[in-house]
Amino acid sequence: MTAQTTTAQTSTPAPPQDDARRAEQAWCGGDPFTAMELADRALAAGTDPDGHAAGVAAAASAADGAMRDGARRWRGVAAGSAGAAGAAGAAAAAAGARAALAEVLTGGMDAAERDLACARELAPDPAPRALAVLLEGVGAVRDAVHGDLDGAARALTGLAAVTVPPDLLAAERWDELASCVAAAGGDDATARAMLDRDSATSTTRRTLLATWSDLRAGHVAAARAGLAGVGDAPVLRRDAVLAAAVSAGLARRSGGAAPLASTWRRSAPVVAGADVEILLLDVWGELSVAAQLVDPADDAALAAAMADAVTRAGSPWWAVAADRWWQVERAAVAGDAEAAGDAARTLHALAPGHARLQPLADAAAVWAAVLRSSVHPPDVARAARGLADCGRGFEATQLCAAAAARTADPAAARALLGAVRKLRRRPATSGSAPADALSPREREVGALVVDGLTHKEIGGRLYISPKTVEQHVARLRQKLAASSRASLVAALRERL
DSSP states (O other): OOOOOOOOOSSSSHHHHHHHHHHHHHHHTOOHHHHHHHHHHHHHHHHHTOOOOOHHHHHHHTTTOOOOHHHHHHHHHHTTTTTTTHHHHHHHHHHHHHHHHHHHHTOOHHHHHHHHHHHHHHSSOOHHHHHHHHHHHHHHHHHHHOOOHHHHHHHHHHTTTTSSSSTSSSSSOOHHHHHHHHHHOOOHHHHHHHHHGGGGGOOOOHHHHHHHHHHHHHHHHHHHHHHHHHHOOOBOHHHHHHHHHHHHHHHHHTHHHHHHHOOOOOOHHHHTTTOOOOOGGGHHHHHHHHHHHHHHHHHHHHHHHHHHHHHHOOOOHHHHHHHHHHHHHHHHHHHHHHHHHHHHHHHHHHHHGOOGGGHHHHHHHHHHHHTTTTTOOOHHHHHHHHHHHHOOOHHHHHHHHHHHHOOHHHHHHHHHHHHHHHHHSSOOOSSSTTTOOHHHHHHHHHHHHHHOOOOHHHHHHTOOOOOHHHHHHHHHHHHOSSSHHHHHHHHHHHOO
């Protein structure tokens, strides 16, 4: 798979005055490379009075990884139509909202707030439904970055189900964003469920997000198959970054230095210059560890870019935690006990207010001790179990293996290597653990089942489809060994 931004000349050049509209049609029709060529031609000729070519150029910049440039371009489109009425006014508002979305995805919260406020001002009253949905979605993503991950995931899930066609010029679709927000909040089961819904309309990005989800959950074979399924077709750089992270993660998990080095050298030009997306810090973290293993200079640049995105976003707790965890992983590779200890202290300071961070904080502290060659096997085993229980089985095995290599006690080393073997045999999870533990979304569904609501009523309450509710209920029955609704309700009453 390669990132590509240019194509050959079209066979029959359109009249210059038609290039702008044809560019937008090509973009929305799924031919981005032809769209970019036509848009550039219209902009060079000055034949874009209605901003169609400028809009395609903005969408292309965002899709090519230059999200902040895309926001700037959308801002220019909005300013060009400011004060217009009717359809032109709605178009200006949509452009402003797209600028806000591109900014918020890279952590540019101040600019996003200004763009969103401007878009709302430009919107006609009443606004077209598509514009109203766009504005609401951007507001939900903003709320997610600020820290309301659960509420934003529910809102975006609801927007994904509305009967309004996706905005093909916006930086992201609502179902894909809902998945990213849920994953950032630690609800991997819901994140994957969002990607599995309506798979018949899957996009390349959606496929890559699902492949990334498989990798993180430990489904390595599925991740390889997903990556192979995308094929070698050229993609714009934003999707190529995702593919590069999956490739790097697969190479790292294979344990081979040569495949990882080869993968990183292919990926480095794709990653260089792309804007870090705040909701995909784990993707960038995986890339940073690969860089640390191959070229620490590249890692330093990636780590700085990740930290900058977190700072731009106002340092929300969940983003700080993600950034610090990847600091631990890079420190483990580099043998830097001081960096691991610094990250552990930050994670421990955050954990009291956010229970899901406790396993990461505990594991970070143990990693720092192991890197100082202070190995206490019970602590290592406990931290590894915590990592495995929150869906980080690979990281758990890495911790045990490193501890075994650094202990001077042969019996302890054997025990830790035995723990590695057990962890590798353990079934891969989707991040909700122990095996019979209920995810936050399953608890929400379960509480409404206990209240006697139907699948349709639960879906309406949680902004998910009845089919998704049915899947959650099926998992609840399996986890709680309930053969009937009555036994499920009884088991839920004991667990909730």
